[in-house]
Amino acid sequence: MAAMSKRWGLWVLAVLVVLTGCEDRDRPVIADGRLTATPGGVDLQRVAMFDGREVEVVLRNVGRARLNVDEAWVEGAAGAWQVAFTHEGPHALVPGSECVLRVRFNPQQEGALPATLVVRSDTLKDPVVRVPLQGVGVDAWARVSPRKLDFGRIELESTKRLALTVSNPTDLPVEVTPKLLGAQKDEFVAEPLVLGPNEERELPITFAPTKAGLKQVALAVSPCKGCADVAVQVSAEGLDRAVVAEPAELDFGSIPVDQERVRPLRLHNLSTEPMTVTSLTLTSTEASFTHGPPPLPLVLGPGEVRTWDFRYSPGHMGPAENLASFRVESRRNPTTDVPLRGFGGAAELCVSPLSHDFGRQPLGAKVARIINVKNCGAANGGPLTIHGLELQPTDGSTGADNGLHLVPATLPYRLRPGEEVNLKVFFEPVREGTATSRLVMRTDVYSGDTTTLNFRGVAEQHGPCRVDYTPVAVDFGTVQPGRGAVLGVKVDNPGGDLCAVKNIRMRDTGGGVFSLPGGELDGVVVYPGDSFSFMVAFAAPLTGGETGGDFLGSVQIEQWDPANPLVTIPLKGHTQNTCLVVSPRYVDYGVSRPDCSPAPREVNYINGCQAPLTVSDVRIGAGTSDGEFVLRASPPTPFTLAPGDAFTVSVDYLAQVFGLNLSPLFVASSDLPAPMLVPLVGESSRRLDKTDQFIQQDGAKVDVLFVVDNTASMVEEQPRLEASMPAFVEAALAKGVDLNIAVTTTGIDPGGTGTCPGGVQGAEAGRFFPVVGGGPRILNRQTPDLAAVLRNNVNVGQCAAVEQGFEAVRRALSPPLVTSADDVRTPEPNDGNRGFLRDEAALVVVFVGDEDDHSPDSVDTYVRFLQARKGENQPQRMTLYAIAPTAEGCPTSGGGGTRYAEAAARTGGEVLSICSADYSPLMRSVANKAFSPQDRFPLSEQPDPGSIAVSVNGTRVTEGWSYDGATNSVVFTAAPAAGAKVEIYYRRACE
The missing domain is CATH 2.60.40 (Immunoglobulin-like)
Structure with a gap:
């Protein structure tokens, strides 16, 4: 039993020995382990630098006792070889068992890199085992280009692909690995790839933006396994919209109706890619917006800008809107829409x-x-407001x-x-x-x-100079109270160099009675031998009519003469009621030529007093050019003029001195301390040929001003005028005319007898009637019961003393009265004439009076003023008509209306007789003529009839017109069409 137990123990021990393997054990004294390595040598051949290759080496115990593998290492090129057990230790091998080592070759440099694997164990014999290692490092990595990628700017929801080129110049395969870094790296795509020996390929990088803005991203490319990264710079931006409108909204602002404003609209391709625009449409039916024909379709290149002109011409008042829509080939934004806005009605x-350019001017x-x-x-x-004016050198x-x-x-x-x-x-x-x-x-x-x-x-720089002045003093003699007179001063340069004069202005107005009708003269350069004249006016006040009054004043002239820089011309005038009644009160010879001076003019004098008077002298006083005006015939002085008796003085104008000539005609009488004045005015010109230009009006808009005589003699005529107003209104409305109608009187200053409605006792002085109360003063088609209101407004009464119709019109249509709602110079409120005179309308003035005009200035002066209100090149847009005395006369009228007749003839108008029992036909005639295209074009000078040539719209017209010498007008059989340009050439003739 004991023996059996012993055998069982030995068997278990044997099994345990077999099962132990690499486990630790006691080594028998009589046996030893033996370690071998397989393979006995390792050759990993060619390996790319920074890449690696591995092989396993098997360690086996071929002895009879167990052994321990203590350690393993490599002797050779540093870093190129590594060795490691494939499992954790301890590494104890029983006979017949094995362990595995993993050997890796990772070359860091080129060339052969031999080494030795060394394994040490605890065997008694051959404790160290050596295994030779062979390997060659090869410089194998991909080349990367370019080192910068710019994707530009592209719209969101679109993509763009760029590529890097990677190439492998070696005979070994290479793995290329892209890496994306940054907050927006997800919007980019890049995949790794393997390059075969000697291969070149593209490494695609895709940009697909999802958010707008610049991209914060980096790209690192590894050109081989274990290689250091190659940095590639990346630029990219995502756009919410590639095609934008500049401006994004086209606001034309406020624009006057029927005017036009053009503004550019630009399409800008913000991206770096081409964009196609296929069409442009206006989405609304608002017709105030238009654009030029767009050349579509078109391709907008990267960054390109194309411009379209858009127009806004408002056809109605108030706001207007539309939308310009451009069709664009874009997934995200298929249209670029631009709102269009405007407002009809604005100041301009x-x-x-x-x-x-003032040119070259002398000092002074x-x-x-x-x-x-x-x-x-x-x-x-x-309204339009001027906020600032600054003259900056x-x-x-x-x-x-x-x-x-x-x-x-x-x-x-x-x-x-x-x-x-x-x-x-x-x-x-x-x-x-x-x-x-x-x-x-x-x-x-x-x-x-x-x-x-x-x-x-x-x-x-020019030298000091001196000019001569004639006359050296201006004497107006006697002018009746309430009347005016004009004389002149001539400035002559007798020297050899040009001479500058300036600041010609009133130095002393004598209490406001003296003035410069042409306004102050800032400066004139007088060349050697040349001269010029300027007018000085004396407006005799109404006060002191019986006892008279004396007035003194002066005009100053500065000259470039250090010794005498300021010259003053004394002025004097006397005013007093006179027994002599003179007609005309001044004589204007117009423009003449030296080779054909005008016919002599006559001045008539009547003793209107009940006692005889003595005329002691008739003479031409000192004027601008002595000898230009010559007494042709006058009675020898002195002589006695009985009550009611008359005499005539005839005066020639020689017109030998070029320019404006003015001289006084003086008649001295026993009732006056200073001689009575009649101004003589004439102008001599070198010009022989002349062309008058006209633009035919259409009669669609007319401003009509009635100027009604409000003196006591109008007691018979005013009721006829009132009764004719419905006929005028009926004819005007039948023509469909856009009317403005106003009434003023011939009264300037308060005075006379009788009473007048209107609030200012007949002294309207150009203000529209009625000045105070009484209803509207500016009437139009929309005025309720227009005919009745106009009848009331022409009932101006009979209280004024002097008929000054031309002067009243000049004041009515001159600033500040015509531009103000209230004339600040007068106490009556809201008595201005603003709103009557329209630039786009023709002007018709109708004078109604039983006596001729007695305004202080010449007919030419007033006609030129009124024509200037409609433009110097469009005199036909102003026409004068008169219901006034004609040559035939009648018991209720006071002489012929020669001044009215002259003005009407010069403007293509007509004079109708004030003596008619019924004015209604006259008013219908005025309306029919005034509100129709003009067929009569008055000439500015007297022509040689055979020299007249007529052109309409640049085409010579040889028939269909005639010259009317009585009115000095070209009369068409059929009126030229509205807007036609009429040019009349002629050679000025001697009168």
Whole structure:
């Protein structure tokens, strides 16, 4: 039993020995383990640098006792070889068991890299086993280019693919691995790839933006396993919209109706990819917006901008909207829409001129330029305000020595539609050389709040000079109270160099009775041997008519003469009621030529007093050019003129001195301390040929002003005038004319006898009737019961003393009266004439009176003024008619209306007899003529009839017209069409 137990123990022990393997055990003394390695040598051949290759080495105990493998290492190139057990130790091998080592070759450099695997065990014999290792490092990694990828700017929901080029120049395969880094890396896609030996391929990188903005992303490319990353710079941006409109909204602002404003609209391709625009449509039916024909379809290149001109021409008042829609080939934004907005009705700024060159001027000169600023918008456009005016030197000088100056204006200045203001810029050099400045005007006009005007002048040095003045004193003699007279001063340069004079203005107005009818003269350059004349007026006041009054004044003239820089011309005048009644009160010879002086003119004098008087002298006084006016016939003096008796003086005008000539005709009588004055006026011109130009009106808009005589003699005529107003209104309305109608009187100053309605006792002085109370003063087609209101307004009464119809019209249509709702010079409220005179309308003035006009200035002066209200080149847009005395006369009229007849003839109008029992046919005739295209075109000078040539719209017309010598007019058989340009050429003839 004991023996059996012993055998069992030995068997268990044997089994345990077999099962133990590499487990630790005691080694028998009589046996030893033996370690072998398989394979006995390792050659991993060619391996890419930084890549690796592995092989397993099996360690086996081929001895008869167990052994322990203590450690294993590699001797050779550092870092190129690594060895490790495949499982955790301890590594105890029983006979016949084995362990595995993993040997890895990871070359860090090129070339052969031999090494030795060393394994040490606890065997007594050969405790160290050596296994030779062989391997070659090969420089095998991919080359990456380019090192920068720019995806540009692309629209969201689109994609763009770029590629890196990777190449493998070796005979070993290489794995290329791209890695994306950054917050927006998810918007990019890149996949790794393996390059075969000597292969080159593209590594695609895809950009698919999902959010707008610049992308913060980096790309690292590993060119081989274990290689250091190659950095590739990446630029990319996502756009919410690739094609945008600039501006995003096209707002034309406020624009006058029927005007036009063009604004550019740009399509800008913000992306770096081409974008196709296929069409453009306006989605609304609003017809105020239009655009030029778009060249579509088109391709917008990267960053390209294309421009379209859009127009807004409001056809109605108020807001207007539309939508311009561009069709774009885009998944995200298939259209680019641009709202269009505008507003019909606005102020409009018209400035003329925008620049001016004063040229070369001598030191001491003063040359002015008027700058006209006008609100030329439609009546519904609202006001325009000038907020700032600043003249800024642009030549580096200061304002003091620049020489260019602006006459100050009160700001802010508000202009209602149609109103205008004149600014004055003058060049008054004080130093030699060039002067430049710019006038910066700030307004609230729709077209831009700043307007810049440029000015330039050059100053030259000239020596001191002296000019002669004739007469050296101006004597107006006696002028009846309430009357006016005009004489002149001539400035002559007898020297050999040019001479500058300036600041010709009133120095002393004598209490307001003396004035310069042509306004102050800023400056004139008088060349050697040349001269010029200017007029001086004396307006005799009504006060002191019986006892008379004496007035003194003076005119100043500055000249470029340091020894005598300021010259004054004394003025004197006397006013008193006279026994002599003179007709005409002044003589205007018009424009003449030296080779054919005008016919002599006569002046008639009547003793209107009940006692005889003595005429002691008849003479031509000192004037601008002595000898130009010559007494042709007059009775020898002295002589006695009985009550009611008359005499005539005949005066020739020689017209030998070019320019304006003025002289006084004096008649001395026993009732006057100073001789009675009749001004003589004439102008001599070198011009022989002339062309008058006209633009035919259409009669669609007419402003009609009735000027009614309100003197006591109109007691028979005024009821006839009132009764004729319905006929005038009926004819006007039948023509469909857009009318403005107003009434004023021939009265200027209060006086006379009788009573007048209207609130100012007949002294309307151009203000529309009635000045105070009584209903509307400016009538139109919409005025309720128009005929009745007009009948009431022409009932002006009979209380004035002097008929001054022309003067009344000049005042009525002159600023500030015509541009103001209230004339601040008078106490009556809201007595201005603003709103009557329209730029786009023709002007018709109808004078009604039983006596001729007695205004102080010449007919030519008033006609020229009225024609200028409609434009110098459109005189036919102003026509004068008169119901006045004609040559035949009648018991209730006072002589012939020669001044009215002259004015009517010069403007293509007509004079109808005041003696008619019924004015209704006359008023119908006036309406039919005034509200129709014009067939009569008055000439500005007397022509040689055989020289007249007529053109219509540039085409010579040889028939269908005739010359009417009685009215000095060209009369068409059929009136030219509205808007036609009529040119009439002729050679001026001797009268």
